[in-house]
Amino acid sequence: MRCQQIVEFGKPLESRDYETPTPQGTEVLLKVSACGVCHSDLHLWEGYFDMGGGQKLDLADRGMKLPFTMGHEIVGEVIALGPEATGAQIGDKRIVFPWIGCGDCARCIDGDELLCLSPQTLGARYNGGYSDEVIAPHPKYLVPFDGIPAELACTYACSGLTAYSALKKLSHLKEEDTVVIIGAGGVGLSAVHFAPSVVKCKIVVADIDADKRETALKSGATAVIDNSDPDAIQKLMEMTGGGAAASIDFVGAPSSATFGLNILRKGGTLIVVGLFGSSIPLSLPTLPLMMRTITGSYVGSLSEMHELMALVQQGKVAPIPYDVRPLDTAHQSLMDLKDGKATGRIVLTPG
Numbered sequence: 557m558r559c560q561q562i563v564e565f566g567k568p569l570e571s572r573d574y575e576t577p578t579p580q581g582t583e584v585l586l587k588v589s590a591c592g593v594c595h596s597d598l599h600l601w602e603g604y605f606d607m608g609g610g611q612k613l614d615l616a617d618r619g620m621k622l623p624f625t626m627g628h629e630i631v632g633e634v635i636a637l638g639p640e641a642t643g644a645q646i647g648d649k650r651i652v653f654p655w656i657g658c659g660d661c662a663r664c665i666d667g668d669e670l671l672c673l674s675p676q677t678l679g680a681r682y683n684g685g686y687s688d689e690v691i692a693p694h695p696k697y698l699v700p701f702d703g704i705p706a707e708l709a710c711t712y713a714c715s716g717l718t719a720y721s722a723l724k725k726l727s728h729l730k731e732e733d734t735v736v737i738i739g740a741g742g743v744g745l746s747a748v749h750f751a752p753s754v755v756k757c758k759i760v761v762a763d764i765d766a767d768k769r770e771t772a773l774k775s776g777a778t779a780v781i782d783n784s785d786p787d788a789i790q791k792l793m794e795m796t797g798g799g800a801a802a803s804i805d806f807v808g809a810p811s812s813a814t815f816g817l818n819i820l821r822k823g824g825t826l827i828v829v830g831l832f833g834s835s836i837p838l839s840l841p842t843l844p845l846m847m848r849t850i851t852g853s854y855v856g857s858l859s860e861m862h863e864l865m866a867l868v869q870q871g872k873v874a875p876i877p878y879d880v881r882p883l884d885t886a887h888q889s890l891m892d893l894k895d896g897k898a899t900g901r902i903v904l905t906p907g
């Protein structure tokens with residue numbers, strides 16, 4: 557198998573060849589057809605997350621061993637099965653759900669693998685899809701995508717799922733409520749596309765980029781706002797009649813999260829999704845006085861992945877733009893993403 561690997565954090569990825577692994581137990585070996593390049597891959601490649609206040613979450617300290625193969629938006633074809641891998645067939649083309657837990661702890665047994673303290677995420681803990689072959693630990697993590705191009709289907713495993721799961725946390729909102737989506741990049745725009753299938757409320761999109769606001773309007777947003785406008789908060793208060801019921805911050809930067817908090821009405825919820833990093837000062841009395849909730853949403857569960865793919869297959873989700881490139885451009889593709897030169901999701905194919 558040929559992989560594009562992190563050999564040293566922050567240094568160019570290197571192409572390395574290994575013996576094709578033999579699947580053990582319940583494992584499944586897939587030939588990779590496509591793998592999306594995600595913003596969080598940039599953090600993994602750098603080797604840390606900026607936790608704010610000068611604190612860094614160092615991935616080497618968290619047990620990430622190099623060389624390592626990133627890639628968690630994986631689609632492939634089953635080419636070998638371990639002796640206990642039932643429920644998959646050779647030739648099956650599947651999305652590989654990457655957000656896998658240990659399988660043994662109370663959270664995993666409850667089906668909340670995302671809450672597992674020993675995650676086994678493909679492309680973050682276990683070698684992922686920047687490769688021509690990948691091991692999935694169990695057939696239950698293989699999700700069908702019939703009728704959808706592989707290069708698009710892979711993006712649902714993170715970008716699409718993240719948008720879906722964040723929005724689903726607001727499915728209780730009413731028609732007259734407003735949710736403000738902050739950041740109309742790939743994930744934020746996916747959320748705008750899904751919104752009518754997941755929530756009943758109005759969708760306002762905030763972005764500092766005029767082109768992205770325009771795209772958001774064309775994608776079905778009720779209204780858009782420039783959050784760099786000094787009057788943006790006031791305008792939103794007027795637009796919503798006293799504040800939004802919720803905001804979803806797909807950026808996760810101090811400015812976007814502060815904005816997301818300041819536009820909430822009483823009882824409103826800020827959901828932070830983006831992993832840009834750093835921290836914000838927080839006025840504690842505003843939490844009880846305004847009865848606000850700040851919460852986080854991280855990717856999504858396996859059952860949400862199935863729900864999402866059902867919506868996709870019913871044609872209820874507009875495809876996001878994607879840019880297919882050969883696997884050996886992995887490093888350049890990562891740098892293009894870092895430099896903001898990616899238009900749509902970059903998807904690597906081993907070719």
Ligand SMILES: [Zn+2]
Nearest residue numbers: 594596714715
């Ligand atoms: Zn991702």
Ligand SMILES: [Zn+2]
Nearest residue numbers: 658661664672
């Ligand atoms: Zn677990």
